[in-house]
Amino acid sequence: MTAYRPDLALRRLLDALEVELIQASDEEIRAAAAETGMSAKALLAEAGILTAPKTASPLEGEVGDAEHRRVGGMPQPSRRQRRDGDSTPHPDLRSDLPLKGGGV
Amino acid sequence: MQPKRRITQDDEDSTAEIARALAALSEADLLRLKAIARLRARDLPRDVGWSDLLNEAVARALDGARQCPPGVGIVAFLAGIMRSIASEHWCRLRREAGIFTLSDGEGEADPAPDPERTLAALQALAMLDQLFTGDLAASQVLAGLGGGLSAREIREMYGLSEKDYDSTRKRMRRLLLKHGIAWRFR
Numbered sequence: 001m002t003a004y005r006p007d008l009a010l011r012r013l014l015d016a017l018e019v020e021l022i023q024a025s026d027e028e029i030r031a032a033a034a035e036t037g038m039s040a041k042a043l044l045a046e047a048g049i050l051t052a053p054k055t056a057s058p059l060e061g062e063v064g065d066a067e068h069r070r071v072g073g074m075p076q077p078s079r080r081q082r083r084d085g086d087s088t089p090h091p092d093l094r095s096d097l098p099l100k101g102g103g104v
Numbered sequence: 105m106q107p108k109r110r111i112t113q114d115d116e117d118s119t120a121e122i123a124r125a126l127a128a129l130s131e132a133d134l135l136r137l138k139a140i141a142r143l144r145a146r147d148l149p150r151d152v153g154w155s156d157l158l159n160e161a162v163a164r165a166l167d168g169a170r171q172c173p174p175g176v177g178i179v180a181f182l183a184g185i186m187r188s189i190a191s192e193h194w195c196r197l198r199r200e201a202g203i204f205t206l207s208d209g210e211g212e213a214d215p216a217p218d219p220e221r222t223l224a225a226l227q228a229l230a231m232l233d234q235l236f237t238g239d240l241a242a243s244q245v246l247a248g249l250g251g252g253l254s255a256r257e258i259r260e261m262y263g264l265s266e267k268d269y270d271s272t273r274k275r276m277r278r279l280l281l282k283h284g285i286a287w288r289f290r
Binding site for chain 2 (some may be wrong): 003006007010011012013014015017020021022024028030031032036
């Protein structure tokens with residue numbers, strides 16, 4: 001008899017539900033957002049997704065290449081820049097994402 | 105620790121491509137990502153939020169540590185990274201807690217979980233159950249998916265027609281989206 005493994009059950013479930021979300025139509029997503037009564041930008045900006053300077057995260061340090069992380073809201077120079085001797089921080093690509101300045 | 109490898113022009117191009125794809129994400133896709141991150145964060149300890157997970161996935165994608173396979177959309181790519189992060193998180197906690205099994209590091213994907221992992225999984229499963237309380241068919245589909253059954257097996261086990269199954273999935277998707285988008289905590 002195989003022991004019940006809640007961790008494996010959860011993983012299978014999340015994988016299956018994730019597929020549902022990936023395959024959901026844009027119409028379904030817009031309808032769900034409309035039901036919340038908030039704009040998409042506001043909903044995402046609540047947590048500063050893709051926009052806010054990166055603060056310490058519980059997941060920090062799980063990437064071996066941590067030196068590439070942003071510091072103080074500015075990105076570290078890219079690998080090519082470092083390779084070419086350019087250590088000047090450059091504007092963050094992520095600041096050009098659609099949610100720049102997003103709010104209510 | 106992953107071995108260092110030489111950075112190539114392809115890596116740089118790939119990172120630029122990811123940045124362009126992120127910048128071009130539609131609002132619907134951003135909300136989709138939020139819902140996915142919310143869902144996946146259920147597989148993490150409570151001190152790890154969905155925004156931590158999503159931000160980490162974006163950082164890794166831009167970092168070039170992960171290459172987007174040809175033909176895979178940016179949303180599916182980020183979802184895959186989030187899945188990996190969640191898995192790595194538990195492995196790291198196991199290492200830090202000094203929990204080792206003979207199979208650790210020898211390629212076994214599913215070593216026996218530690219109590220914290222088991223508790224977190226049980227809580228997440230209970231939360232998902234609660235979400236679909238009152239919808240018997242959804243609860244059945246949920247149980248089937250958790251048991252690793254295929255759609256056909258779930259339909260056969262619970263006597264659901266194809267139409268019932270599809271409409272149940274649609275209801276589940278709608279509820280997941282609504283809650284995934286609107287939940288304002290964690």
